[in-house]
Amino acid sequence: MGFFSKLLSAFKSIRLNEQAALHGTDLKHVLVSSMYAEQQGAFLNSYATGIANDERKKILEEYWNIFNKEDALSTLDYLLDKYHDNQIAVLLKALDNPNNYSDIIKSEVEEAELEEAIEKFRNLRTVINDLIASKFISNANEFNEIGESGWHAGRGAFIARLCLEMNYITELELKHYLQKFYTELKKKCKTWEDYTKSYVLGRALWGGSNNGGMIVIANDLLTNDKSPLKNNAL
Amino acid sequence: MPTYLIFIPIVLITVGIIFSIIMNKKSKAHGAEVNMDEERRQYNHYKTELLDEKFSFLKKWMKGAPIDAFTSASIPTTTSQKAKEFLMDTTKNMALSAVGLKLNRVETECFLVLSGPELHFFTTDVDGDVDEYFVFDAFRLEKGFMEFKGAKTPDLLTKQTNSKEYLPNIYLLSFNLNNDVFSLEIHDRLKTNTSMQEMLTGKYFKEMVKHQVVGEVLVNELMKKYNNLKVN
Numbered sequence: 302m303g304f305f306s307k308l309l310s311a312f313k314s315i316r317l318n319e320q321a322a323l324h325g326t327d328l329k330h331v332l333v334s335s336m337y338a339e340q341q342g343a344f345l346n347s348y349a350t351g352i353a354n355d356e357r358k359k360i361l362e363e364y365w366n367i368f369n370k371e372d373a374l375s376t377l378d379y380l381l382d383k384y385h386d387n388q389i390a391v392l393l394k395a396l397d398n399p400n401n402y403s404d405i406i407k408s409e410v411e412e413a414e415l416e417e418a419i420e421k422f423r424n425l426r427t428v429i430n431d432l433i434a435s436k437f438i439s440n441a442n443e444f445n446e447i448g449e450s451g452w453h454a455g456r457g458a459f460i461a462r463l464c465l466e467m468n469y470i471t472e473l474e475l476k477h478y479l480q481k482f483y484t485e486l487k488k489k490c491k492t493w494e495d496y497t498k499s500y501v502l503g504r505a506l507w508g509g510s511n512n513g514g515m516i517v518i519a520n521d522l523l524t525n526d527k528s529p530l531k532n533n534a535l
Numbered sequence: 536m537p538t539y540l541i542f543i544p545i546v547l548i549t550v551g552i553i554f555s556i557i558m559n560k561k562s563k564a565h566g567a568e569v570n571m572d573e574e575r576r577q578y579n580h581y582k583t584e585l586l587d588e589k590f591s592f593l594k595k596w597m598k599g600a601p602i603d604a605f606t607s608a609s610i611p612t613t614t615s616q617k618a619k620e621f622l623m624d625t626t627k628n629m630a631l632s633a634v635g636l637k638l639n640r641v642e643t644e645c646f647l648v649l650s651g652p653e654l655h656f657f658t659t660d661v662d663g664d665v666d667e668y669f670v671f672d673a674f675r676l677e678k679g680f681m682e683f684k685g686a687k688t689p690d691l692l693t694k695q696t697n698s699k700e701y702l703p704n705i706y707l708l709s710f711n712l713n714n715d716v717f718s719l720e721i722h723d724r725l726k727t728n729t730s731m732q733e734m735l736t737g738k739y740f741k742e743m744v745k746h747q748v749v750g751e752v753l754v755n756e757l758m759k760k761y762n763n764l765k766v767n
Binding site: 402403 | 651652672673674677
């Protein structure tokens with residue numbers, strides 16, 4: 302376990318909101334944001350994130366360029382649209398063909414998305430052996446069904462919660478987006494474990510660093526007795 | 536300081552130059568005797584021998600990945616200068632960061648290994664260990680371009696001894712990175728690091744031929760795999 306993994310492990314915690322806890326379907330919907338929420342030290346089980354205002358602004362403005370309602374809706378719709386991206390099947394096929402991966406990707410990915418696919422393929426090759434070595438997955442084909450769905454859903458759901466707190470969207474709109482992200486996620490992931498795996502994969506494909514730390518978070522969410530993910534089916 | 540000490544470096548340099556001239560003459564004489572076509576038929580044997588012995592470190596560095604061909608390489612002075620400029624220019628530095636190369640050492644040995652469709656590039660530190668490592672994948676190679684530059688510019692000693700036979704021919708492999716051109720020099724032979732014993736017993740020439748036969752394959756294989764890199 303690397304230094305950052307140890308550091309994260311030392312501070313890991315499942316943060317629950319005792320005052321405004323959600324239950325049932327609403328809880329399942331909000332738990333789609335749990336990977337991002339846990340990473341930020343936010344509440345897992347409520348619409349409120351419990352994140353300080355300046356930190357919330359920093360995430361929305363610096364990382365996501367969201368300054369108003371229009372930006373918020375456009376970003377959330379973009380993340381919903383990413384569900385229709387089926388690049389992972391092509392990337393895995395290319396990974397299985399080390400001598401002609403270039404031809405496979407060029408022939409099966411549309412020109413407009415080619416550069417993005419190439420970068421993702423490079424990132425996939427960089428991380429795949431580490432993910433297998435750490436026993437997070439047993440082989441790359443585990444990603445075939447789940448793809449990056451957890452990554453898109455997790456980010457979308459958490460961003461939507463932050464947008465509510467900034468009054469960029471209403472609570473009704475938040476519920477609408479959470480329900481959409483949950484429904485799309487369920488089409489590809491059958492369990493919360495699938496969700497955490499696809500979140501880590503998606504993050505790694507987009508060049509995220511410190512995957513070891515994210516794996517610690519994933520394992521904590523799945524195994525900690527306090528975790529709502531352990532106690533509620535997807 | 537005793538006066539005679541001043542003469543020691545002068546004597547050493549003179550002996551070195553005389554030795555180089557003698558070796559160069561021997562090389563010319565030997566070159567006339569070598570049948571390169573016959574030597575090239577020994578490619579597989581020579582390649583295995585070099586990878587098992589003098590260049591066994593490449594197998595270690597490649598971590599079990601296949602080695603289809605390998606040779607020496609260098610970083611052109613313009614690129615090393617560019618690398619320094621990049622390092623001082625935050626915006627341009629992004630270009631080198633994009634491929635993960637820092638190139639903070641340009642005077643030590645470099646190697647290229649062709650493995651499947653990919654070109655693995657290693658720079659070494661003063662101890663001969665890997666300093667920088669980067670893989671040029673098929674996507675980058677498909678967008679690269681190459682030109683033949685002739686014999687590598689000789690250093691001061693080779694200029695004095697006129698021993699161009701010792702210098703590799705250079706193929707300049709270039710890539711566009713963020714609107715800047717980044718180049719590497721592919722040598723058409725492996726650099727021959729010969730022991731004094733090999734020098735004195737004449738084994739040196741045999742080694743030199745072996746290094747050429749093995750090293751020249753990489754650039755030919757690269758041109759076969761990538762039409763855009765073909766050089767007339």
